[in-house]
Amino acid sequence: MNLTRCLVAAAALLALAACSNPAPPSGQVATMSTPGTSDPGKTAAATPSAEPDNGRPRERLDMTNEDLEALNAPYLACLTQNGSPKGRKGSPGSGPSAAPVDGQTDQQAEEKAEAACLSKSPLPPWELDSSNPHAADFVHAVVQCLRGKGVRYVDEEPPQGDREVYSFGGPQNDAASISKGMSLAPECEKEVAAKGIGK
Structure with missing residues (x-):
């Protein structure tokens, strides 16, 4: 079964499940809890997540x-x-x-x-997953963010396996670009994701 059919089937199941859930009793507020937390007032730390991608x-x-x-x-x-x-x-x-x-x-x-x-085998973050039609936009925005923060040699690269990628250092393996890029990449990825790019 291809990915599109799996996603359509998952969406249909979610829609059916949403229709069959009873409304909360009056006087109570519906809440969402994060797996691993029993107190709805607490947030969970970053924990491994599973998506409906064949259980991966x-x-x-x-x-x-x-x-x-x-x-x-x-x-x-x-x-x-x-x-x-x-x-x-x-x-x-x-x-x-x-x-x-x-x-x-x-x-x-x-x-x-x-x-x-x-x-x-873990899949890459959705923002970097080559099956995400917006992943290339995400990588482009991350590269622009890194350049804006002073990383001189940073480039978008063709996907590698199931992951969109970018590289540091250029043809001469510029050490300053590699070091600065590695340091700033998580920050830029989070900034770009917060803008909704790559979703």
């Missing part, structure tokens, strides 16, 4: 490094359980190559594990 979790722009690690943990555990060479002694960058598992090369094992674990 989705990153958010406001996630901390710890949030991203927690979001990726089930995916990485699944890769390991399914024979991925990532993290295995002798994996790329850790010295001599490990012996193939069950006669498979590292690349074959990696592809097999990634296919088995796709449902746990």
